[in-house]
Amino acid sequence: KxxxxxxxxxxxxxxxxxCTLQCNYTVSPxxxxxxxxxxxxxxxxxxxxxxxxxxxxxxxxxxxxLDADTKQSSLHITAxxxxxxxxxxxxxxxxxxxxxxxxxxxxxxxxxx
Amino acid sequence: xxxxxxxxxxxxxxMTNKKSLKCEQxxxxxxxxxxxxxxKKPPELMFVYSYEKLSINESVPSRFxxxxxxxxxxxxxxxxxxxxxxxxxxxxxxxTAAYExxxxxxxxxxxx
Numbered sequence: 388k389x390x391x392x393x394x395x396x397x398x399x400x401x402x403x404x405x406c407t408l409q410c411n412y413t414v415s416p417x418x419x420x421x422x423x424x425x426x427x428x429x430x431x432x433x434x435x436x437x438x439x440x441x442x443x444x445x446x447x448x449x450x451x452x453l454d455a456d457t458k459q460s461s462l463h464i465t466a467x468x469x470x471x472x473x474x475x476x477x478x479x480x481x482x483x484x485x486x487x488x489x490x491x492x493x494x495x496x497x498x499x500x
Numbered sequence: 501x502x503x504x505x506x507x508x509x510x511x512x513x514x515m516t517n518k519k520s521l522k523c524e525q526x527x528x529x530x531x532x533x534x535x536x537x538x539x540k541k542p543p544e545l546m547f548v549y550s551y552e553k554l555s556i557n558e559s560v561p562s563r564f565x566x567x568x569x570x571x572x573x574x575x576x577x578x579x580x581x582x583x584x585x586x587x588x589x590x591x592x593x594x595x596t597a598a599y600e601x602x603x604x605x606x607x608x609x610x611x612x
Contacts, residue, residue, distance in 0.1 A: 419600075421600060421601075423603075428588065428606070428608065429605055429606060430504075430506075430590050430592075430603035430604050430605045430606045431543070431590075431603045432603070433600055433601070433602065436600045476542060487545060487548075487556060487558075488545070488601070490542035490543055491542060492541070492542050493542055495540075
């Protein structure tokens with residue numbers, strides 16, 4: 388069964404600090420991996436999307452890395468802001484037309500002033 | 501326009517009511533999705549439409565009935581729901597299946 392495991396489950400940091408979220412997956416074959424940010428009660432917003440041939444992708448203060456050999460990804464947030472408080476979800480997809488993505492349970496990030 | 505819109509934002513309905521959730525996108529995407537999300541849980545895929553045809557139904561109860569009138573619109577018809585169906589219902593679209601999904605803001609549904 389395809390699985391996506393995220394860690395930590397929750398994280399509290401001070402404003403201005405950096406943090407790194409982890410995502411390990413067993414999805415195989417692998418098409419792409421996406422990181423989403425979801426504010427409470429709102430729809431997820433895409434941060435990055437990477438295929439198996441990409442090692443890193445940046446979007447402003449967010450940088451995602453991917454190691455397709457070890458099936459690990461990380462999301463690094465630089466100089467955190469209060470608005471970064473949200474749930475961060477890792478989603479992994481298989482190739483092919485019958486598309487069923489596998490969602491991680493998310494990491495809940497709280498940024499304190 | 502890179503937006504997926506959903507209406508209504510909030511919906512409260514009784515167990516005998518019939519209501520519909522609506523989703524719209526104008527990005528030319530040919531795949532559209534319905535997800536159900538409970539608090540502090542990841543979204544659960546319910547239905548996938550590809551080129552206006554239902555391609556995936558994740559064993560969803562028949563009290564949920566999807567409809568895709570055209571390539572821009574996706575509806576979810578609700579009938580005889582249960583209180584445990586209360587959740588955030590998310591619509592998403594992508595260029596085709598397996599491409600990046602764009603999510604709408606969701607409809608917060610409460611069944612009383």
